[in-house]
Amino acid sequence: MKKILIAVDYDPTAKKVAEKGLELAKSMNAEVVLLHVVSNIAYYSTLEASPIMGFNEFNYTDFTQIIDVDGVKKAAQYYLDKLKNHLGDEAIQTVIEEGESAETILSTAKKLHADLIVMGTHSRRWLEQILVGSETEKVLNLTTIPLYVVPTKGHK
DSSP states (O other), X not given: OOEEEEXXXXXXXXXXXHHHHHHHHHHXXXXXXXXXXXXOHHHHXXXXXXXXXXXXXXXXXXXGGOOSHHHHHHHHHHHHHHHHHHHTOTTOEEEEEESOHHHHHHHHHHHTTOSEEEEEOOOSXXXXXXXXXXXXXXXXXXXXXXXXXXXXXXXX
């Protein structure tokens, strides 16, 4: 394993997912890429999404006013930079992509030649998980790249 892609969203459990992914990468001496997928612009501008990070010190005050993709991507980069700083490894690469989450994670993993994808198991909407399945389940069903799933139940 030479490259590990860690897909994170804004759930507070994302820190745990990133920490476990980095721990695994270090044990294999692999590169790490943190990925955030911008998939539903409306999600980012709701009060439900704030405070959306698992970082108490995250303070992007205009976040709930963002309605354009460029603004969301700028905020996402800020988030990934904070997460990278939290992990304490300057060699970590960050990537922001736009599209449907599962497909974009898979296409990014292929484009970057990732040997492993790391994701968490939570879902923001319980009804979505019952009716459609979580993004992790979608990736699991579609991937040809190994998937490392970090259980996050009870770790907010």
